[in-house]
Amino acid sequence: MSIKTDLIIYNLSEIVSLPQVVRGFAKEKDLGIIYDGFIAIKDGKIFYVGERKDLYKFDASLKIDAENSIAIPGLIDPHTHLIYAGAREDEYEMILSGAEYNEILSRGGGITRTMRETSKTSLDMLVKETVKRIYEFVKSGVTTIEIKTGYGIDIDSELKLVRALEIVRRDVEIDVIPTLLAHVIPPGFERKEFIDRFVSTLIPEAVKKDFLFIDVFCDSGAFNVDESRKILSNGVSAGLKARIHADELAYIKCSDLGLEIGSVSIDHLNNTPRKVLEKIAKSDIVAILSPTTSIYIAKKMPDVYTLLRNNGIIALTTDHSPALMNLDMIETMNLASIYFSLPPANIVAATTVNAAYSLRAEKIGSIKEGFQADLVILNVKSYRYIGYLRKRDLIKYVIKRGKILYRSSNQKL
Ligand SMILES: [Zn+2]
Structure with a gap:
């Protein structure tokens, strides 16, 4: 039998x-x-x-x-900005012809432009568009995806994104891991006022909706180290686990904050000094690296081999966002081969078991x-x-x- x-x-x-x-x-x-x-x-x-x-x-x-x-x-993308409205194909062209990301941002483009478009878009439409994008990812082998909030122009539209992510998570057949992200200060807000309201309103709401992670875009032009520390430590006290965008555009010690706070992942690391990379590699923190972001936005590769030589844990991501709409994890694997010289065995680990670990996802x-x-x-x-x-x-x-x-x-x- x-x-x-x-x-x-x-x-x-x-x-x-x-x-x-x-x-x-x-x-x-x-x-x-x-x-x-x-x-x-x-x-x-x-x-x-x-x-x-x-x-x-x-x-x-x-x-x-x-x-x-x-x-x-099944492939796992542990870092995406998939919930948004609008596109920025014109800015992509500007970046290709040499413009710096922070230059575009200071002219009202970049994240703030997406914030305006996202805030005008209905909850239903945001859900629909995000679900469509998720199924594009599925075609490239993705069976689990992390998605960050962060394109609301004020606290109310951020609350809308938290709600939208809750619906998306319920409606699709793959696992969606939601993260609350402090992205940039929306236009019109005092820095302290936004951070205080983020902490007092958005963190409790995310906890209520079973979010697992809190993340902050810590970089020049985004949140500084003290602001990031305040956001992350409040999130951690509320029961969320920390992730951090660090050293993508410049080194202002954001990766050191990731180490200090015991972040589960430190993402990007394009401008991180070798000594800090060695510390990250020796810890249990996952270094999440994006070939496309390194090529088009940071314009600098992370020092992947210092991480590997020191026994670091590496995961890969598309870092999908309206800055660059990469919906293809296989392409990301190929680009990691070309630009990071990542050996095939590491590429497979970085898109599966190591990515799962960074999301504390069991049984995948x-x-x-x-x-x-x-x-x-x-x-x-x-x-x-x-x-x-x-x-x-x-x-x-x-x-x-x-x-x-x-x-x-x-x-x-
Ligand atoms: Zn990101």
């Missing part, structure tokens, strides 16, 4: 299981590869992962022949029995092709909790 399950994926040349957080340069053993294997899924969870020789013991209502492809955990990020059946089947025979073989249609299947959310058009069931 065979064991009945819901879905079996077999003929997998590699199952890259990533059993635990990967520090420093990933070694092949960190990947936990099962060669020529299969995965049995039941009730949305991974029921069994094994080698072909044991396949006969299992049966399923649906079986997929992976035809010598690989399975990796690894292919393990009892974990959520979140998987991506990639049309390559080894993980070593990641970043190396670039083509459309790299993804065969995207599976969330055992359900096929996406399959490329040439895949037959």
Whole structure:
């Protein structure tokens, strides 16, 4: 008698299981590869992962022949600004032709422009647009996504975004992890007044709506270190965990604040001095890095190899925002290969298990029995092709909790 399950994926040349957080340069053993294997899924969870020789013991209502492809955990984007209205394609052109981000911001463009457009947009429309963007991400293998608030022009429109995120989180099939972000001081506010109201109104509301994280854009042109400390420490006292945008545009000691406050992640790190990077690498803080932001906004790469040589934990993000609408996690993996020289084993860890750790998300990020059946089947025979073989249609299947959310058009069931 065979064991009945819901879905079996077999003929997998590699199952890259990533059993635990990967520090420093990933070694092949960190990947936990099962060669020529299969995965049995039941009730949305991974029921069994094994080698072909044991396949006969299992049966399923649906079986997929992976035809010598690989399975990796569902991809996780741990840093996005997905909830907003409007576009800034003209500013993107200006950046390409040499304009600095802070120059655009000081002329009323950048974040403040998106704040104005977002605040004029209805709750329903914001939800609809965000859901649409999420399903674009799914096509690139994403099964869990973190989304930050931060484009409200005043406290009321920030409250609208908190509410919208609550609805989005309920309405989509993938996991959405909400973060309350202090982005920039909206035009017309005194700095202290905005921060006080952020702390007294938005933090309690986010806690009430089950937000997990608080984040601050700590940088030149955004919040300074003392302001960021006040926002984050109040969030932490209210039960949220801290994340921080640090050193993207300039080094004003925001990464030091991340260390001081025990942030779960420190994101960007484009201008961070080596000594601080070494401290981050030796801690349990995840360094979340964005190739696209590094190329187009920071115009400077983070020192990825100092983080890796010192055993740091690295995750990757699209950092999707209206500054640059990157909805493609595979592209992000490719860009990390080109611009960060990140080895393929690290790329896979940085978009799965390490990203899950940065979100304190349990039961995702690894292919393990009892974990959520979140998987991506990639049309390559080894993980070593990641970043190396670039083509459309790299993804065969995207599976969330055992359900096929996406399959490329040439895949037959
Ligand atoms: Zn960001």
